[in-house]
Amino acid sequence: MSATTVPADSLWDRVRGFTPPPRYLPVLATLALLVGMFSVGGVRYEGFSDPQVVLSLFIDNAFLIVLAVGMTFVILTGGIDLSVGSVVALSTMIAAKTLQLGWPPYLSMAAVLATGTLLGLLMGLLIHYFDIQPFIATLAGLFLARGLTYLISVESISISDSTFTNLAFKTVTFGDYYLRWTAIIALAVVAIGAYVLARTRFGRTVYAIGGNESSAMLMGLRVAFTKVGVYVISGFCASLGGLLFSFYILSGNSLHAIGMELDAIAAVVIGGTLLTGGRGYVVGSLLGVMVLGMIKTLISFDGTLSSYWIRIITGALLLAFVVVQRFASRRRT
Amino acid sequence: MAESPTTSVSGLQRLLRHQLVWPVLALVVLLLVNVAAKPGFFDIRMQDGHLYGNLIDIVRNSAPVLLVALGMTLVIATRGIDLSVGAIAAISAAVACTRIVGAADEGALTTAVMACTYALAVCILLGAWNGFLVSVLGIQPIIATLILMVAGRGISMAITDGQITTVHNNTFSDLATGYVLTLPVAFLIALGVCALTAVLTRRTALGMLIEAVGINPEASRLAGVRSRTIIWTVYAFSGLCAGIAGLVIAANTNSVNANSLGLWIELDAILAVVIGGTSLAGGRFSLMGTLIGALFIATLARTVNNIGIPSDLNYLFKAIVVIAVCLLQSPKVRSVFRVRRPGATGSSGSVGSAGSATPTLAKAGRS
Numbered sequence: 020m021s022a023t024t025v026p027a028d029s030l031w032d033r034v035r036g037f038t039p040p041p042r043y044l045p046v047l048a049t050l051a052l053l054v055g056m057f058s059v060g061g062v063r064y065e066g067f068s069d070p071q072v073v074l075s076l077f078i079d080n081a082f083l084i085v086l087a088v089g090m091t092f093v094i095l096t097g098g099i100d101l102s103v104g105s106v107v108a109l110s111t112m113i114a115a116k117t118l119q120l121g122w123p124p125y126l127s128m129a130a131v132l133a134t135g136t137l138l139g140l141l142m143g144l145l146i147h148y149f150d151i152q153p154f155i156a157t158l159a160g161l162f163l164a165r166g167l168t169y170l171i172s173v174e175s176i177s178i179s180d181s182t183f184t185n186l187a188f189k190t191v192t193f194g195d196y197y198l199r200w201t202a203i204i205a206l207a208v209v210a211i212g213a214y215v216l217a218r219t220r221f222g223r224t225v226y227a228i229g230g231n232e233s234s235a236m237l238m239g240l241r242v243a244f245t246k247v248g249v250y251v252i253s254g255f256c257a258s259l260g261g262l263l264f265s266f267y268i269l270s271g272n273s274l275h276a277i278g279m280e281l282d283a284i285a286a287v288v289i290g291g292t293l294l295t296g297g298r299g300y301v302v303g304s305l306l307g308v309m310v311l312g313m314i315k316t317l318i319s320f321d322g323t324l325s326s327y328w329i330r331i332i333t334g335a336l337l338l339a340f341v342v343v344q345r346f347a348s349r350r351r352t
Numbered sequence: 353m354a355e356s357p358t359t360s361v362s363g364l365q366r367l368l369r370h371q372l373v374w375p376v377l378a379l380v381v382l383l384l385v386n387v388a389a390k391p392g393f394f395d396i397r398m399q400d401g402h403l404y405g406n407l408i409d410i411v412r413n414s415a416p417v418l419l420v421a422l423g424m425t426l427v428i429a430t431r432g433i434d435l436s437v438g439a440i441a442a443i444s445a446a447v448a449c450t451r452i453v454g455a456a457d458e459g460a461l462t463t464a465v466m467a468c469t470y471a472l473a474v475c476i477l478l479g480a481w482n483g484f485l486v487s488v489l490g491i492q493p494i495i496a497t498l499i500l501m502v503a504g505r506g507i508s509m510a511i512t513d514g515q516i517t518t519v520h521n522n523t524f525s526d527l528a529t530g531y532v533l534t535l536p537v538a539f540l541i542a543l544g545v546c547a548l549t550a551v552l553t554r555r556t557a558l559g560m561l562i563e564a565v566g567i568n569p570e571a572s573r574l575a576g577v578r579s580r581t582i583i584w585t586v587y588a589f590s591g592l593c594a595g596i597a598g599l600v601i602a603a604n605t606n607s608v609n610a611n612s613l614g615l616w617i618e619l620d621a622i623l624a625v626v627i628g629g630t631s632l633a634g635g636r637f638s639l640m641g642t643l644i645g646a647l648f649i650a651t652l653a654r655t656v657n658n659i660g661i662p663s664d665l666n667y668l669f670k671a672i673v674v675i676a677v678c679l680l681q682s683p684k685v686r687s688v689f690r691v692r693r694p695g696a697t698g699s700s701g702s703v704g705s706a707g708s709a710t711p712t713l714a715k716a717g718r719s
Contacts, residue, residue, distance in 0.1 A: 099494070145675070149682040152632050154433070154494065158619060159674035166668025173664055273664070277615070281502055294495050327509035327610075334503020341499065345491055 045291025045344065046303040052336075053306055056313045064320040070196055076312040077202035082107065082264040083311070084205040086283040087290070087304040088212040089256025092249040094287050095216070096228045097296030098153035100250065102142065102160030103257040104279035106135050108272070109164040110261020114183070115176035115271025124182035132258050138164060139254015143247035157250075161280070168273040175272040178265060187266035201263045208256065212301040221245060229296025285333055286311055289340050310336065371629040374680060375644045378627070378673075382651050389659040402531040406654060412528075414650035415538035416441075416614075418643060419597040420621040421628075422542075422549055423479075423590030425642045428625055430583055431566045431634025432486060432493035434590045437621060439504020440478050441598030441614035446511040447471040448599055449608040452519045464523035472595045478504075479591020483584035501618070508610035518607040528604035538600045542646075545593065550639050559637075562586065566634030623670060624649055627677055648673075 039047055061068035077084070086103050093100045110131045117127040138160055145156040178184075190197040216222035224245040227235040236242045265271065290307030292299025314332050318324045386393040386406070396405035420437045427434045451467035452458060478500060485496035519525075530537040553559030564572040565579045573579045597617065602608045626632065627648055628641025652673070656666050679685050 145678070149679060149684055151678045151682060155622075155626065155632060155674065155678055158622065159671050159678070161619070161671075162667045162674060163671035166665055166671055169662070169664035170668060173662060281498070284498065285502060288495070294492055325509070325514055327506040327514060330506030331503050331510065334499050334506065337502060338499045341491055341495055342489060345489055 042298065043300075044347075045340075046300055046306065048340075048343075049290055049303055049306040049310060053310050053313060056310065056317065060313070060317050060320060064317075067316075067320055072316060074196055074198050074202070076309055076316065077205065078199045079267075079315075080308050080312040081199070081201040081205035082260040082267060083279070083282055083286065084305055084308045085208050085256050085260035085263060086279065087286040087308050088208050088301055089253035089260075090280075090283045090287050091212065091290075091292055091299060091301050091304045092216070092225060092256075093153070093253045094284075094292050094294060095225050095296055095299055096246060096249050097232070098146065098246075098249065099157065099284070099294075100142075100160075100253045100257075101154065101157040101280050102138065102164055103253065103260070103283055104276045104281075105161045105164035105168070106138060106254065106257035107261035107264050107276040107279055108274070109138075109168045109171075110135060110258045111265040111268065111275050112168045112171045112176070112271040112273060114262065114265045115178050116171050118178055118180045118183065119176055124180050128262060131262050132255060135258020135261065136251055136255045139251045139257070140247065142254070143250030146250065147243055147246045165273070171273075172271070173273065175270055175274075177270045179269075183266060184269065187269060201266050204259075204263065208259065209301055209305050216301055221248065225249060226297055229293075229298070231297075282311060282333075285337050289336055291340070291344075293344060294341075371638060372641055372644065375627055375629060375641055375648065379644055379648050379651060382648065382655055386651075386655050386658050389655075393658065398534070403534045406658075408536060410647065410650045410654050411539040412536040413653065414646045415528075415536075415542040416597040416601050416617060417620045417624055417649055418542040418646035419545060419593045419600070420590075420617050421624040421642045421646050422546055422639065423586075423593030424618075424621045425625050425628070425630055425637045425639060426549070426553070426562060426586040427493070427590045428622075428630055428632060429562050429566045429634055429637035430586055431569070432583070432587070433622070433632070434482065434497045434587065434594075435494065435618050436478070436482060436497040436500035436504055437590060437594035437597075438614040438617045439501050439508065440475050440591050440594040441601060441617060442508040442608070442610050443478065443504055443511065444471045444475045444595035444598035445602035445608040445613050446508040446517070446610055447474050448524070449517045449519050449602055450511055452521050452524060453517055458519070459521050461523045464521050467524070468527075468599055471599060472592060475591045475595025475598075476588050477591075479588040479594070480584060482591065483587030486587060487580045487583040505610060508613075512608060512610050514610070516607055516609045519602075520606070524599075525603050525606050528600050538604075541596065541600065545596065546639060546643055549589075553639070558582075563636050566636070620649055620670075621646075623674060626681075627673065629681075631681065 057067075057073070060072075066072075086107070090100055090103065113131050113134055114127055117130055118124065122130070142156050142160045145151050145159075146153050186200055189200045191200070191203065216225060224235065224240045224242070227238070227240055228242060228245060232242065261276075264276065268275065286307035287299070287304045288294060288307070289310050290299065290303030290305070292303055311333060314329055314336075318326065318328055383393075393406050396403050396407060398404075420441070424434055424437065448467045448471035451470055452463055455463040455467070457463055482497050482500060485491045485499070486493050489496075526537055527541070528538050532540055553562065561572070561577050561582055564575070564577055565582050569579045569583075594614075594617075598614055601613055622632075624645035625637075625642050627645035628638055628643070630637045630641060649670075652669055653663065653666055656669060657663050
């Protein structure tokens with residue numbers, strides 16, 4: 020927009036006449052909401068306008084960002100993945116248990132990632148080749164991952180491996196401010212996810228399947244590969260998120276991450292992705308996670324509100340976004 | 353229905369094709385596993401005028417899931433799904449318990465009745481809210497009910513102020529632990545709701561209308577079915593059922609913990625419905641199947657305990673059950689079985705009569 024080469028319009032005319040393409044409107048709405056919440060917090064609470072508050076959002080929600088990226092892929096094809104919360108719990112447990120058994124830390128991480136990816140692959144195969152609804156197949160995944168977690172250990176196992184703790188607390192400083200490695204990994208996942216969706220054949224096929232699966236099939240796109248692929252990606256992201264979560268919480272516990280799949284789905288919806296598939300962006304999901312994180316930060320800064328307000332406000336936001344989306348898409352059709 | 357010439361074979365085949373065969377067989381196998389592990393599993397004894405025993409425990413424990421699953425069955429039959437039932441159960445328990453604690457006479461019969469009525473009214477409202485989102489605003493059921501699933505536990509905690517509320521009311525605790533006619537009250541309530549639903553849907557046109565809405569909402573609306581009202585009603589009914597289940601769960605411990613009450617009961621209920629042979633694609637339902645499905649889940653929990661496996665591993669078995677049931681219901685797997693059976697193509701009459709056969713299957717059978 021800065022390169023105003025046409026001399027006839029003044030810059031002001033162009034700014035005034037500028038309307039963002041409609042497909043970006045949901046993401047911009049989320050961004051506006053985030054900025055609005057941040058300004059309200061900055062005005063009301065002392066120390067809220069510190070940039071470190073924003074950076075902490077990335078640090079505290081790194082695992083959720085990664086989950087939301089995987090979930091975005093699945094939801095864009097019109098599916099859903101309920102298993103991510105349980106896979107996170109399973110990942111923390113596998114990491115904790117293998118380290119306890121004396122595995123090298125990097126082998127343990129590889130085991131975590133391989134397990135999540137394999138689970139995703141199995142669910143994808145069930146969904147595509149046996150025509151099982153995503154909801155039910157991933158429900159089986161939810162039970163399976165949670166059950167495996169209990170099978171490994173019913174009790175909580177703490178992680179004390181030096182490689183893990185080093186990675187967990189390693190920071191990158193920008194002047195006075197710092198970011199942890201986990202947050203940088205999460206942002207890298209967002210960047211890769213955005214690139215894959217926008218610039219690769221796989222990404223275009225994801226949107227095509229979400230738009231209309233039979234059309235995509237008739238166009239000769241690789242529907243089977245892509246459909247299984249998104250669940251593999253989601254499984255991988257869930258286990259990577261679980262790894263980041265185990266850095267964050269430094270223990271493996273079968274009660275970790277109960278209901279985290281709801282947070283991931285909520286973040287994706289608040290980020291403007293259409294749940295029927297075919298429309299949405301990974302960046303929106305990132306913003307959705309930030310909005311959820313901002314609610315938590317606001318409530319903890321306030322101090323008088325109880326933590327259950329997080330859920331109520333999340334539900335209200337979810338409602339607002341879903342209803343607005345519904346009316347917007349009704350007008351278009 | 354045309355009678356096949358070889359009645360004995362087709363009778364057996366028809367029995368095998370009946371949609372309840374597999375759930376019932378699974379239940380029987382599970383019970384046999386129990387007997388093999390502990391020969392005295394079926395023993396039921398009389399004590400203080402009540403029946404005691406493993407089977408009685410199973411039917412008692414199946415009550416909450418059965419109640420939720422009944423509402424879920426009707427919702428699923430309209431091609432919907434209700435994820436909010438766990439949260440609604442928590443809200444119902446929270447409302448009832450805070451009403452009882454706040455009442456002037458905490459132990460009185462009227463207190464319990466009033467509190468439960470009030471809680472159930474709230475639940476019907478919440479269910480109607482889901483119905484409103486689905487039928488009037490046209491939001492996908494899974495999303496519409498997700499909203500209340502996320503917010504509901506927060507609301508429930510707001511009602512109890514984040515505390516675990518304990519109540520002392522004999523009438524209320526009888527909901528879960530009492531006995532009438534030697535049988536547990538909880539199961540009788542669930543069975544009563546089940547019978548009532550069966551009469552309402554199968555003795556009137558309501559069941560057919562629900563199935564019509566599930567098969568094609570637009571076509572049924574054009575045919576003069578008030579699909580909007582029907583969708584609204586089934587969600588309100590699901591809310592009511594979840595509310596009763598919440599009361600039973602809370603009465604079992606005489607307390608309400610908004611965080612954990614009814615956690616994942618929606619998944620158990622969906623599992624019960626799926627085990628019972630109701631397809632998630634909507635359009636048909638089997639209340640009897642749901643009853644068996646709920647009993648199966650309760651028996652599974654008891655079996656895992658009985659054969660000495662930690663009860664937390666229950667999830668693993670549930671996962672296996674979900675996958676097995678889905679594979680059995682999957683058209684692809686079934687068509688593989690169908691082709692291998694030589695007699696299947698001959699008896700085209702029974703293809704039409706078997707309600708479980710999907711259109712694609714019927715086509716494959718005739719060709």
